[in-house]
Amino acid sequence: MKQYTIASLTALLLVICVSLHAQVDTDVESFQVKAIYDEVLTHAECYEWLRGLTKDVGPRLSGSPGGAAGVEYMKQIMDTLGFDTVWLQECQVPHWSRGPKPEVARIVNSSLLGTQDLICTALGNSESSVSTGFSAPVIEVHSLDEVDERAAEVKGKIVFYNRPMDPKQLRTFYAYGGAVDQRGAGASRASKHGALGVLVRSMTTEIDDVPHTGGMWYDDGVEKIPALAIATSSAELLSEALGADPDLQIYMRSDAKMLSDKTSYNVIGQINGTETPENILLVGGHLDSWDLGEGAHDDGAGCVHSLEVIRTMKALGLSPKNTLRCVLFANEENGLQGGRKYAEVSNAKGEFHMAALESDAGGFTPRGFSLDGDRSVFERKLSKVREFNDILQPYGLSISVGGSGADISPLKSQKGLLIGFRPDSQRYFDYHHTAEDRFEAVNKRELELGAAAMTSLIYLIDKYGL
């Protein structure tokens, strides 16, 4: 009797071990992944959802009426998708406004150009100039360090950050990462040394007339000087004009300001897991956008990708063993309050996100996924995902190690796997944070393939665990 019990326990343990380390059946799963792609490429709704989000709702800056409309629009779609629960998670978000009058950055006394308006846009979170604007000489720099080194020259001037994104970087996000400190921290660094304002070369490798906004932050205690991005064509022009007239002055004006915080929401839908509902698989993007353009690639695409994952799983009758949660985060662009609130509530509840997958790199042809996680568990999870390589490779999807997504990064302490969806990045910085980030910039098939790639990975992780 005792031996029988031990044998039973051994058998049970064996079953558990096999189920925990189930061998990936590449043939069977390739067939299933093909079915996922077929479903998405013939019945996807993500493109039409994106049309509504961009054309009917439009820009969705945190705290703006458009931001609130985006929440309502996406919740209404979620309500049709057969989730077990759909809810709004309240959070307080900053409410920045560009102000009523257009920003101005004007060369006023160039021997080459005479008076010349530069193409500009206020940086997000930046504060206004005096209402009449002001004129000052300009110092061109190429790094934050250069501002420190030339501190004596900075006082009373406008600091012009003109280090370009490196076109030689094959991955444009690396080039962005190599230049964006000028936008984020440039005003504080310049203000510390008595500058009156900053102009920042737009974050793109192209030379064009499109100014790119984006988040900036003031360090505690610094004077909040105005900060504008200028189009790369204007940056080239200004640099040339300064070469001819080092004492040239710029007239600068901005009405931008931070208003009081507003209430916004993460929009969340959940399908309860059938076997291990305590393990959560998150798929998401961020619902807020900048006030320019329509927030199509950034990040309407990520939002509709995430909803399409749910629609497709439902359409194929793939009931997840683990809880599948779709989260459309608030306020990624200028505060990350949505992502922070989500992690705070999740941690307080003692939840465990086995994996979180964010799409926030645009709706382009998929190239793979970038994996991140707590060092103590990462290697094992990485090698588990690499077991899917032979299934994903025919779709042009590769697994790499790197960042995941801003909104899901606060979940890292739960020691699950964090995953960033990685589409082709070549066109992203033509549109990023500009008036050009419109529905028309998104290709239907490319968008759909992103949703199919994400659904496939979520399906495989749900089935085989991590």
Next chain:
Amino acid sequence: MKQYTIASLTALLLVICVSLHAQVDTDVESFQVKAIYDEVLTHAECYEWLRGLTKDVGPRLSGSPGGAAGVEYMKQIMDTLGFDTVWLQECQVPHWSRGPKPEVARIVNSSLLGTQDLICTALGNSESSVSTGFSAPVIEVHSLDEVDERAAEVKGKIVFYNRPMDPKQLRTFYAYGGAVDQRGAGASRASKHGALGVLVRSMTTEIDDVPHTGGMWYDDGVEKIPALAIATSSAELLSEALGADPDLQIYMRSDAKMLSDKTSYNVIGQINGTETPENILLVGGHLDSWDLGEGAHDDGAGCVHSLEVIRTMKALGLSPKNTLRCVLFANEENGLQGGRKYAEVSNAKGEFHMAALESDAGGFTPRGFSLDGDRSVFERKLSKVREFNDILQPYGLSISVGGSGADISPLKSQKGLLIGFRPDSQRYFDYHHTAEDRFEAVNKRELELGAAAMTSLIYLIDKYGL
């Protein structure tokens, strides 16, 4: 003395063998390929060349004034690139014209729609209707075989080919290949059974209002009935209308006709090889386009890609060991007379093309190369190119087996390697053979990356042989 001679010969043979089968130095060549990419991504001229070819020259249908202007424009650029020789190779090309008046395909008596114009365009090489047009009932079919099977129903009718391109095909060219027989051979098959005209659903997976032209051919002896493509939106509409009214009639008119042949030219530039000039490496695209749009992706991109290969090799001081020849072919779209003439002359001269690389799949982000060749030598050449895998893979380039390019395919009998450049294909059939194939549809970085990929492969093949 005799032994010394044998030793010398052995050593010489060893040197020859090593040079014939030189080991690919992946570290060194990765460095060189990075230099190629850096050069192209910072100094490429291909995008501006394409702007001139599309905006100043415009559409370049064989035999048209635009076709002649394209030859002159590209020759003038070639003359600046430091070739050893630049020449025009004469060939006779068909001269098809859409005619003075717009094509018409009109539903005349639908109970659903009343009178309704369909969005249409004459297929290339097709002949006119009677000048007043005609009305006839319509039979909808989904294959050439169905026309044979329903031969009794076809006589006196307009045959409407409505089999869509399969959106489930990940590679859109496969979906195109699966549907394009309707466009190319549909009129002949229908005419054989007494049809009066054909309408063909446009070759795209999207449902939109953009009609796609493209080549069609009449079999010897058939009545040359008119042939129009209709936009996919119109195809859906017509199919629905036929469901309600099987006896519905279409009024159809076309002025299209084939005129007498014209003289055109392949535009060719050559850098003589420094070591084995008898081995030719060809890089090319086709210079003609359809009369709609500006021939930007098809195939202005391939032409400027090819020129950029030369500019980059020159800029980096990479003198080819083998003869490097750039060929911009005439008349790919509706006759292939340029490719045929080129092979005919080359064969007559006893030339050997060690490799020929054609770019004719658009200016999108590169995904790799597709290899083809005479069976007797192909496996060896394929395995040689696969030795470059570790160098090319970081750039997202993979080597596959498949087709190469229409213009270079007549060179197959020379038993060299034929290579097709393979960019991402997801957006190609949004533009292919339409008025939308304009300069604005081409992204600068994507175009440049294609040129960098092609230059890298040409450099490696030149250095290591095949």
